[in-house]
Amino acid sequence: GTADDNVxxxxxxxxxxRLQExxxxxxxxxxxxxxHSINGCGSRRVVYAKMIDFxxxxxK
Structure with missing residues (x-):
């Protein structure tokens, strides 16, 4: 998240x-x-949905 003090x-x-470059x-x-956690505001659901989609x- 934007308030992460770890990353x-x-x-x-x-x-x-750098990846785009x-x-x-x-x-x-x-x-x-x-x-740094994915708890709250539905973020965990969003993260796992994106992972499953990936x-x-x-x-395949």
């Missing part, structure tokens, strides 16, 4: 920028005012 949002933005595709989820698309 700062700036690190995520830098990482995504390398021509790699990625999905990014940023949860406003959330910390596996369905890529493990």
């Amino acid at each position: 700062h949002p700036e690190n995520t933005i830098e990482f995504v920028s 390398a021509g790699m595709d990625c999905d990014v989820l940023m949860f406003p005012n959330m910390n 596996f369905r698309r890529n493990l």
Whole structure:
């Protein structure tokens, strides 16, 4: 989340920028005012739904 003091949002933005520069595709989820956990505001449901979607698309 944007309030994460373990992995700062700036690190995520830098990482995504480097992936894009390398021509790699990625999905990014940023949860406003959330910390490093995926608890609260339905974020856990969103994260796991995205993971399931990824596996369905890529493990055929």
